[in-house]
Every structure is written in C-alpha cells, then in structure tokens.
Amino acid sequence: MTDLAFPGLINYWIVFLLMMIGLYIVIAHENLIKKIVGLNVFQVSVFVFYISMAKVKGGTAPILDGTIEVFSNPLPHVLILTAIVVGVATTALGLALVVRIQESYNTIEDNEIRDIEERED
Amino acid sequence: MNIEIITSDVLNVVTLLFMAVTGIAIARIRNLFAVVMLSGIYSLMGATLYVILDAVDVAFTEAAVGAGASTVLMIGTLALTSARENATGSSQAIKAAIVCTFVGIALVYASLDMPYFGDPSAPIHHHVAPRYLNDSMAEIGLPNVVTSVLASYRGYDTMGEAFVIFTAAAGVITLIGRGRREKSPSERKTDSQNIMKRKIVLRVVSKLLIPFILLFGLYVQWHGDFGPGGGFQAGVIFGAAFILYGLIYGLGTLRAALPSWVTRVILALGVLLYAGTGVVSMIKDARFLDYNVLASTPTGGQHVGILLVEFGVGMTVFAAIVTIFCAFAGRAAADVNTVSDQGGAGND
Numbered sequence: 001m002t003d004l005a006f007p008g009l010i011n012y013w014i015v016f017l018l019m020m021i022g023l024y025i026v027i028a029h030e031n032l033i034k035k036i037v038g039l040n041v042f043q044v045s046v047f048v049f050y051i052s053m054a055k056v057k058g059g060t061a062p063i064l065d066g067t068i069e070v071f072s073n074p075l076p077h078v079l080i081l082t083a084i085v086v087g088v089a090t091t092a093l094g095l096a097l098v099v100r101i102q103e104s105y106n107t108i109e110d111n112e113i114r115d116i117e118e119r120e121d
Numbered sequence: 122m123n124i125e126i127i128t129s130d131v132l133n134v135v136t137l138l139f140m141a142v143t144g145i146a147i148a149r150i151r152n153l154f155a156v157v158m159l160s161g162i163y164s165l166m167g168a169t170l171y172v173i174l175d176a177v178d179v180a181f182t183e184a185a186v187g188a189g190a191s192t193v194l195m196i197g198t199l200a201l202t203s204a205r206e207n208a209t210g211s212s213q214a215i216k217a218a219i220v221c222t223f224v225g226i227a228l229v230y231a232s233l234d235m236p237y238f239g240d241p242s243a244p245i246h247h248h249v250a251p252r253y254l255n256d257s258m259a260e261i262g263l264p265n266v267v268t269s270v271l272a273s274y275r276g277y278d279t280m281g282e283a284f285v286i287f288t289a290a291a292g293v294i295t296l297i298g299r300g301r302r303e304k305s306p307s308e309r310k311t312d313s314q315n316i317m318k319r320k321i322v323l324r325v326v327s328k329l330l331i332p333f334i335l336l337f338g339l340y341v342q343w344h345g346d347f348g349p350g351g352g353f354q355a356g357v358i359f360g361a362a363f364i365l366y367g368l369i370y371g372l373g374t375l376r377a378a379l380p381s382w383v384t385r386v387i388l389a390l391g392v393l394l395y396a397g398t399g400v401v402s403m404i405k406d407a408r409f410l411d412y413n414v415l416a417s418t419p420t421g422g423q424h425v426g427i428l429l430v431e432f433g434v435g436m437t438v439f440a441a442i443v444t445i446f447c448a449f450a451g452r453a454a455a456d457v458n459t460v461s462d463q464g465g466a467g468n469d
Contacts, residue, residue, distance in 0.1 A: 004237040004238070004239060004240055005237075006127075006130060007130050007133065007134050007238050008237050008238060009232055009233070009235065009237065009238065010134060010238075011133065011134065011137065011238040012232045012235060012238065013229055013232065014134065014137040014138065014140075014141060015137065016225050016228040016229060016232070017141050017144075017225070018137070018140055018141055018144055019225075019228070020221040020222075020224060020225040021141065021144035021145060021147075021148055021221075022144070023217075023220075023221050023224065024148060024217050024218060024221045025147065025148050027213075027216075027217035027220060027221070028148075028209055028213055028214045028216075028217035028218070029148075029206070029209055030206075030207060030209055031153070031206040031207065033153055033156075033157075033195065033198060033199065033202065033206075034153065034156060034206055036195075037147060037156055037157065037160045037195070038147075038148075040160055040163075040164075040187075040191065041144050041147060041160065041163060044140075044163060044164060044167045044183075044187065045140075047167065047171075047179070047183070048137070048140075048167060048170060048171075051170070051171055051174045051176045051179060052174060052238060053243070053245055054174070054175075054176065054245070055174045055175060055238065055239050056175075056239060056241050056246060057126060057238075057239030057240070057241065058123065058126055058239075059175060059241075060175055061175045061176070061177045061349070062175070062253075062254065062265075062266040062267055063177075063264050063265050063266065063267075063347075063348065063349070064254075064257075064258055064264045064265075064266060065264060070241070071175075071254050071266070072174070072175035072176070073245060073246050073250045074250065074253055074254070074266040074267050074270050075249060075250055075253065075270060076176075076245075077176045077178055077179050077267050078267055078270045078271045078275060078278075079278075080176070080179050081178050081179050081182050081267065081271065081351075081353060082271070082278070082279055082282040082353065083282075084179065084182045084183055084186050084187060084353075085182060085186055085282065085286060085353045085356075085357070085438060086282050086285050086286060086289075087186075087187075087191075088186045088187070088190050088191045088194075088442075089285060089286045089289030089290065089441060089445075090285075090289055091191050091194065092191075092194050092289060092290075092293050092445045093289045093292045093293055093296075095194055095195065095197075095198040095449070096292070096293045096296040096297045096445075096448065096449075097296060098198055098202065099198060099201045099202065099296075099297050099449070099452060100296055100297065102201060102202040108202050108203070109206075109207050112207075
C-alpha cells in the first residue's frame with residue numbers, strides 16, 4: 001500500500017511530541033495557570049490523536065448525502081466533541097480553584113505555596 | 122495518488138508542526154498573557170486540523186470552546202492573579218525533560234504496532250462504525266451521523282457529559298460565585314456611565330454583531346441534525362453573545378438583562394429536559410432514552426427525541442458558560458473598578 005507511506009506514522013509521532021510538550025509544562029513549571037495551560041496543550045493533542053485515528057484516506061466528513069461512498073469514522077468525533085466541552089468546564093473549575101488559592105496564599109507559584117504551608121506546620 | 126489527498130496530508134503535517142512550535146513557545150514564554158493568547162492560537166490550529174481530518178463538528182466545537190471561551194476565562198483569571206510567571210529551577214526542568222523524553226520514546230515504540238494513518242483496513246473502522254454509516258439513515262433518519270451517534274446511539278454517554286458540565290458550573294458557583302462585595306445600584310450606575318463614555322467602536326460593533334451571533338446560535342442548534350452543529354456548539358455560541366455583551370457593557374448590565382437566577386434555572390432545566398426525555402420513553406413502555414416510541418413512527422420518534430435532548434444540552438452548555446463567566450467577572454469587579462476594564466484587556 002504505497003498510498004499510505006506518507007504520512008504513515010509521522011502524524012502520530014508529532015502528536016506525541018505535542019503531548020510531551022504539554023506534560024513538560026505541567027511538570028516543570030510552578031505557576032498554576034501555566035500548569036493549566038499545559039494540561040490544555042496535552043488535552044488538545046490527545047484530541048488530535050483520536051481524530052487522526054478516525055481519518056480514512058480519501059474519505060469525507062460523516063454527513064450522508066447519497067452520492068458519497070467513503071466516510072471517516074464518526075465515533076471518535078462524537079467522543080471528542082463532548083470531551084472538548086467537558087474540558088472547558090473542568091478548566092473553568094481548575095481556574096476557580098486557582099483564584100481561591102491566590103486569595104488565601106497571595107501567590108499561585110506552587111513552590112511558594114509549599115513554603116508557606118511548611119512554615120505554618 | 123490523488124493530488125487532493127497529498128495536499129491534505131501535507132497540510133495536516135504542516136499544521137501539526139505549527140502546533141508544535143506554538144507549544145514550545147508556550148513552554149518558554151513567561152509572560153502569562155502571551156501564554157494564554159498562544160494557547161488560544163494552539164486551539165484554533167487544532168480546529169483547522171480537525172477540518173482537514175474530516176471532523177467538522179469537532180472543529181466547530183474546538184473553535185468556539187477552546188479558542189473562544191477558555192481564552193476568556195483564562196484572561197479573567199489573570200486579572201485576578203498575576204500575569205507574570207517566576208523562573209523555574211533548571212534542575213526541575215532537566216528532570217521533567219528526562220521524564221518526557223522517556224515517555225515519548227515509549228509512546229513512539231508503542232505506535233510502531235499501529236495501522237498507518239488513514240488506513241481504511243484499520244480495526245477501528247470495522248467495529249461499530251460501519252453500522253453507524255450504513256444503517257443510521259434507516260434507523261435514525263438523519264444525514265449527520267455524528268448527531269445520530271451523539272444523541273441517540275450514545276445518548277447515555279452524552280447525558281453524562283451534560284451532567285459533568287452542570288456539576289462543573291455548580292462547582293464554580295460554589296468556589297467563586299459570590300463576589301466579595303456586592304455593588305450598590307448607584308455604583309453600578311456610575312460604572313455604566315463610565316463605560317458609555319469610552320469604547321464607541323466596540324459598543325457599536327458589538328450591538329451590530331450580537332443579534333447575528335444569537336441567530337447563528339439558533340441555526341446551529343436546530344440545523345445540527347443535517348449539517349455540522351448541535352447543542353454543544355450552539356450553547357457556546359449563544360453564550361458567547363452574552364459574554365461579549367458583558368465584556369463591553371459591564372457585568373451589571375449583563376446581569377440586568379439576564380439575572381443570575383435565570384441562568385441557574387436554565388442550567389438545571391437543560392439536564393432535566395435531557396433526563397426527562399428518557400423518562401417519557403420509559404413511561405411509554407420502552408427503555409430509557411429509546412426515542413422510537415416518542416412519535417407514531419420510529420424515525421419520527423428519533424427526530425423528536427434528538428431535537429429535545431440536543432435542546433437540553435444547548436440550554437445547559439449556554440447557562441454553564443454564562444454562569445462561569447459571570448462568576449469570574451464578579452470576582453474581578455470586587456477588585457478593580459469595572460468589569461469592563463479587564464474585559465477591554467481581552468479585546469484590545
């Protein structure tokens with residue numbers, strides 16, 4: 001199947017790179033907003049991974065009209081569509097927690113919060 | 122090989138590389154305002170990629186939610202915290218880089234077993250997907266297969282998602298729903314007078330845009346059975362119109378037009394409508410969320426059922442987005458003079 005030689009697996013590998021960038025931001029950065037942005041980067045790359053798997057070469061969007069024969073797989077589309085909206089709802093919850101943390105500790109840097117906690121103990 | 126397919130594959134890889142560049146920029150830049158803007162761009166490129174990969178419904182949602190709503194919320198959070206990030210220790214960065222490298226190598230190793238991108242013989246395309254593509258026209262009677270699967274075949278799943286959104290909005294209200302200081306009506310009046318004096322272009326343009334955004338939201342809601350769209354997208358677009366109104370005219374004016382009890386009632390009514398549709402089909406001697414019995418013919422019943430649950434989803438998503446925005450803006454209003462000052466930062 002020479003048709004499939006490009007992009008082959010390259011598509012997935014770039015998606016893994018995106019995932020690792022997101023993971024790196026979550027681990028390496030202390031700022032809580034930056035961590036949430038990192039989670040978003042990771043999240044979008046997982047979505048892209050799913051949608052990439054749903055693609056059928058030469059296919060089209062799964063809206064039936066009688067003249068088209070080949071469609072991409074609609075199931076991952078459904079899963080990711082709902083996941084995106086749930087993602088923003090949970091992001092909002094995370095950001096609300098960040099706002100409350102800022103109000104009680106006056107900082108949103110993870111290491112500074114840990115220092116304050118230790119001093120209190 | 123077909124030239125169209127090659128073009129779309131090249132576009133696909135190039136867009137992914139752009140996303141990688143944006144991701145690296147997000148990791149390196151310490152001005153959080155720039156980071157939030159870049160994350161919006163990252164989402165928007167994701168949406169472009171979904172169009173290339175045939176997922177039009179998903180692209181729609183990502184553009185409205187990922188690039189629009191979450192950027193507004195993050196800017197709202199920045200207004201309440203600080204827009205500058207401290208430098209991270211280099212030892213931690215190196216540790217994180219090592220972990221990520223190993224995880225990445227493991228993922229690439231695992232991917233060597235995967236079928237190639239776009240392979241029509243991949244197992245994923247031979248499980249339930251053929252049933253959806255071949256039989257949904259006869260069983261559900263809607264051209265948009267994504268809507269059929271979302272609202273009917275996987276109706277339980279979508280109901281769960283609607284409840285998650287409901288719960289998240291309730292959580293945000295609990296955490297930051299009450300502003301620390303309620304404004305008196307006279308203060309609100311001076312606020313809105315101040316706003317009226319500034320930003321003439323924004324005010325005029327937003328007044329022109331808002332009716333069309335609302336109309337488009339309604340179109341997306343009711344046309345989702347036939348083309349890309351549905352409750353999730355429509356809810357966010359409808360909510361975006363009100364958020365725009367709130368950003369330009371201030372939270373007080375938005376709350377005068379749409380009081381908080383109204384959005385809370387809509388939030389609950391949406392999930393109630395969804396679950397209620399399921400209960401009605403149980404009363405009519407069918408299983409929960411089996412729409413076949415809702416009208417005289419099975420496909421007619423499916424039509425009614427899908428319309429109702431999509432409307433329920435739209436209501437919940439709309440109310441959740443507006444409620445969450447108002448919670449953040451209400452917090453900010455207690456800190457700074459007007460909500461619109463921070464909203465303006467988002468628009469400039």
